[in-house]
Amino acid sequence: MSREWIRNRKADHYHRRATHEGYRSRAAYKLKEIDDRIGMLKIGSRVLDVGASPGGWSQVAKERVGDGIVVAVDLGDMPPIDGVSFIRGDISERATIDRIKDICQEFDVVLSDASPRLSGNKVYDRGRDLALCWSVMELAQEMLRPGGTTVIKMFQGDELIELREHFSIMYRSVDTLKPRSSLNRSSEVYLAFRRLLRDHPAPGA
Numbered sequence: 001m002s003r004e005w006i007r008n009r010k011a012d013h014y015h016r017r018a019t020h021e022g023y024r025s026r027a028a029y030k031l032k033e034i035d036d037r038i039g040m041l042k043i044g045s046r047v048l049d050v051g052a053s054p055g056g057w058s059q060v061a062k063e064r065v066g067d068g069i070v071v072a073v074d075l076g077d078m079p080p081i082d083g084v085s086f087i088r089g090d091i092s093e094r095a096t097i098d099r100i101k102d103i104c105q106e107f108d109v110v111l112s113d114a115s116p117r118l119s120g121n122k123v124y125d126r127g128r129d130l131a132l133c134w135s136v137m138e139l140a141q142e143m144l145r146p147g148g149t150t151v152i153k154m155f156q157g158d159e160l161i162e163l164r165e166h167f168s169i170m171y172r173s174v175d176t177l178k179p180r181s182s183l184n185r186s187s188e189v190y191l192a193f194r195r196l197l198r199d200h201p202a203p204g205a
């Protein structure tokens, strides 16, 4: 049994399960596992889902927050989901953030499974991915309520450690999670940051 075979089998398993259970992507199971571990999605929560298309995470978020708010953002289009507001736009652009704020000013949970389209040039792709992660973290700094949670996909490496350290001042804990439904050969992990109940004053303030 080759590793490739095992990997494909695992991907197939979650893919088939998603089709059977009505989820748009097998990524849905990653969010379910993460939330089962840390319990951030509660009835009434306000959730921002960045890089949402085709919509698996938004489906899970909506199921779990009931009457709460789910705002989904993606560069590409996304077929509508009942009760989810969709914004087509680039998360690193101010105009997109202003449109999010028109719907909701503050969120209990900011999720990001976003990843740029791969060009094949590893260094270039890595740089774009990292820039995207920083944009999401900066957005969370602006829009996450005190005590809220940010979950962001990142690839393992020195950059992850740097980002984690840079933003840890505003969070009371950071967990690194690798859901079972994430392929082993992928170096992706999910960082779950829990924001402090009150922000530290800026240095020198």
Ligand SMILES: C[S@@+](CC[C@H](N)C(=O)[O-])C[C@H]1O[C@@H](n2cnc3c(N)ncnc32)[C@H](O)[C@@H]1O
Residues within 6 Å of the ligand: 024, 025, 027, 028, 050, 051, 052, 053, 054, 055, 056, 057, 058, 073, 074, 075, 076, 089, 090, 091, 092, 113, 114, 115, 116, 117, 132
């Ligand atoms: C892996 S997919 C997300 C899958 C989704 N979580 C689901 O459950 O179906 C990554 C998405 O990130 C989006 N994306 C990449 N860069 C983005 C950006 N700058 N702003 C918004 N979305 C972005 C891509 O268009 C793509 O749809």
